[in-house]
Amino acid sequence: xxxxxxxxxxxxxxxxxxxxxxxxxxxxxxxxxxxxxxxxxxxxxxxxxxxxxxxxxxxxxxxxxxxxxxxxxxxxxxxxxxxxxxxxxxxxxxxxxxxxxxxxxxxxxxxxxxxxxxxxxxxxxxxxxxxxxxxxxxxxxxxxxxxxxxxxxxxxxxxxxxxxxxxxxxxxxxxxxxxxxxxxxxxxxxxxxxxxxxxxxxxxxxxxxxxxxxxxxxxxxxxxxxxxxxxxxxxxxxxxxxxxxxxxxxxxxxxxxxxxxxxxxxxxxxxxxxxxxxxxxxxxxxxxxxx
Ligand SMILES: Cc1cc2nc3c(=O)[nH]c(=O)nc-3n(C[C@H](O)[C@H](O)[C@H](O)COP(=O)(O)OP(=O)(O)OC[C@H]3O[C@@H](n4cnc5c(N)ncnc54)[C@H](O)[C@@H]3O)c2cc1C
Numbered sequence: 001x002x003x004x005x006x007x008x009x010x011x012x013x014x015x016x017x018x019x020x021x022x023x024x025x026x027x028x029x030x031x032x033x034x035x036x037x038x039x040x041x042x043x044x045x046x047x048x049x050x051x052x053x054x055x056x057x058x059x060x061x062x063x064x065x066x067x068x069x070x071x072x073x074x075x076x077x078x079x080x081x082x083x084x085x086x087x088x089x090x091x092x093x094x095x096x097x098x099x100x101x102x103x104x105x106x107x108x109x110x111x112x113x114x115x116x117x118x119x120x121x122x123x124x125x126x127x128x129x130x131x132x133x134x135x136x137x138x139x140x141x142x143x144x145x146x147x148x149x150x151x152x153x154x155x156x157x158x159x160x161x162x163x164x165x166x167x168x169x170x171x172x173x174x175x176x177x178x179x180x181x182x183x184x185x186x187x188x189x190x191x192x193x194x195x196x197x198x199x200x201x202x203x204x205x206x207x208x209x210x211x212x213x214x215x216x217x218x219x220x221x222x223x224x225x226x227x228x229x230x231x232x233x234x235x236x237x238x239x240x241x242x243x244x245x246x247x248x249x250x251x252x253x254x255x256x257x258x259x260x261x262x263x264x265x266x267x268x269x270x271x272x273x274x275x276x277x278x279x280x281x282x283x284x285x286x287x288x289x290x291x
Contacts (some may be wrong), residue, residue: 005092006030008291009104011083014041016267016280016287017110018067021076022290024108034102036096039063039078041112043277047127048076050139052277062276075103079180086237088260106291109238109250109258109265110284113144113275116229118149121200125225131204134158135276136227143167144223148210149197155228156180163189163227170220172197172211200225233269245271256287264291 010017025029038044046060055063071078081097088107095102095141115132117123122130131137134148138161146162147170148155159171159213163186171177171184172195181191194213201208201219209220233248242260243251249271256264266283268275 003092003103004106004291006032006083006102007097008106008108008288009034009102010108010110011095012041012110012267012269013039013078014110014112014280015043015067015277016284017041017051017108018071018076018114018265019072019281019284020108020288020291022074023285024291025074025076027289029078029291032079032102033071033079034079034083034097036080036082038064039068040062043067045126045132046136048140049136049277051136066067083115084237084239088241088263091262093156093263096121106262106264108256108287108291109263110267110280110282110287111234111269113231113233113268115227115231118197118227118229122149122225122227125200125202125206129202129224130200130202131224131226132228134228137224137226138162141166141224142156145169145221146224146226147220147222149209149225149227149229151175151229153177153180153204154230155226156184158186158228159189160186161184170222172209172220189214230269231268235269247271252260255281255290257290262291 007029008031010033010155012262021033043060050059081094081099083097085096087094092103093107142165145168146166147157150173152175159169162169169189171191177191177193196212200208235248250265251271252265256266264287266287267280
């Protein structure tokens with residue numbers, strides 16, 4: 001049977017992948033996006049965005065719909081599948097999904113990242129008091145009392161950002177944070193070491209975080225909890241295949257090409273300094289243009 005070989009297959013349909021598809025399609029390439037969930041990726045979990053050019057404020061959902069509409073208007077093919085394994089040897093690359101195997105002359109990886117979770121039910125309040133991104137959402141809690149869930153200092157940076165806008169920031173760390181007292185000089189940050197977060201409570205929005213300090217059970221009444229445990233790039237299947245940095249992000253050159261010719265990476269998955277929508281779009285544009 002003859003194989004259906006695409007010019008470009010894009011793995012991941014977040015903003016990086018969609019932007020790459022727009023640029024590739026406008027070059028008249030035979031292109032498809034393979035996405036396991038919703039076209040839009042992390043946009044689906046963002047309540048409001050204030051730093052995407054041309055919008056003073058837009059919901060993640062609205063922006064996601066706009067991206068989806070644009071992909072549809074250009075007739076970009078979207079394949080619903082989860083890719084499990086890749087083979088980048090030879091001129092035709094293959095992506096093994098749970099439903100089928102796909103082939104392309106070029107591959108653009110845009111699988112994004114996942115925020116590390118506490119696993120204590122915080123996702124129930126996502127966008128309603130729980131956020132995984134202080135840089136993105138701090139501004140929504142001006143003058144409020146908030147907390148940061150942290151592990152071994154992972155939340156210190158987020159707490160410092162929040163302290164500029166919030167009335168009070170409780171920094172709850174599962175380990176001893178006394179050594180960070182000097183780098184947290186802001187008077188409105190209170191460090192609580194050895195805090196073991198148990199659960200999240202609230203009616204419609206988050207109202208309380210219940211935690212244990214030693215054997216004592218305590219409750220913190222706050223407007224938001226920022227879970228700042230770090231991020232995990234979705235690069236497991238590329239380990240030993242592509243050059244990754246020490247944190248597991250894919251290394252690329254300036255045209256977004258990886259250590260393998262004709263394999264590109266863009267967006268949050270790429271080793272870069274800022275993980276934001278506008279950067280993912282920029283990466284995607286370059287990958288879509290040069291793939
Ligand atoms: C709560 C929150 C708030 C944020 N707020 C802002 C903000 O205000 N401003 C801002 O600029 N940025 C913000 N960000 C960051 C921004 O959302 C990201 O930088 C951007 O969405 C990254 O896009 P991406 O396309 O690289 O990755 P993603 O959006 O993560 O897309 C990756 C896609 O790949 C798919 N995928 C992964 N693995 C596979 C596989 N094996 N097979 C098939 N599909 C796969 C996923 O389902 C996903 O759809 C926020 C992020 C979060 C989580």
